[in-house]
Amino acid sequence: MSAVPAGLATDQQPPMTVPLRYFLAGFAFLLAGGAVGLAHVLGAAPGFARSRTSTCCSRAGSVSPSWAR
Secondary structure: OOOOOOOOOOOOOOOOOOOHHHHHHHHHHHHHHHHHHHHHHHOOOOOHHHHHHHHHOOOOOOOOOHHHO
16 A cells, blocks of 8 residues: 555645745744733833733742742
8 A cells, every 4th residue: 555645646746835824924923922021121111011010929028030039
């Protein structure tokens, strides 16, 4: 028994490229996430990016960030 059936046409394959709009959308999300992460490290993150981690992950009397423990 052969691994590839005899009647199978292999001259056409599925497309192996990612459409440009999907690549650009993913790259934009990557850059936005990096910018929010950098703003959080610098202490300038707006909205939920800063308020959620400062209230749920901090210990009483501790001033160091949660990743430094």
